Amino acid sequence: MTNNGVSPEMKCAGLREMLPGEEVSDALLMNLLEGAEETILSLTNRTALPRYLNGLQARLAVVRYNRLGMEGERARQEGSLRVETRDIPGDMLREICAWRVARVPV
Numbered sequence: 558m559t560n561n562g563v564s565p566e567m568k569c570a571g572l573r574e575m576l577p578g579e580e581v582s583d584a585l586l587m588n589l590l591e592g593a594e595e596t597i598l599s600l601t602n603r604t605a606l607p608r609y610l611n612g613l614q615a616r617l618a619v620v621r622y623n624r625l626g627m628e629g630e631r632a633r634q635e636g637s638l639r640v641e642t643r644d645i646p647g648d649m650l651r652e653i654c655a656w657r658v659a660r661v662p663v
Contacts, residue, residue, distance in 0.1 A: 589618035
């Protein structure tokens with residue numbers, strides 16, 4: 558995980574506060590945060606996460622935590638209730654894309 562002024566322990570503590578009542582290991586929290594960071598860096602064409610995106614990283618990690626056990630599932634129907642999911646919610650994707658760095662051909 559890149560260092561942008563916030564220690565991994567502080568990021569884990571912040572993520573833990575976003576999951577009240579959940580008993581989550583530090584290793585899982587770190588994996589969720591690292592995965593969220595990798596996704597954001599990939600989508601923004603960056604090599605380091607700006608500290609302004611720490612909140613977005615934590616929110617994306619929470620989304621992924623809530624979807625544990627639903628890997629590969631796009632929709633679920635129980636009776637008349639149908640729930641569809643996306644890898645990244647649309648509002649988060651728009652926020653990530655706003656930080657995108659243009660690629661310059663070499």
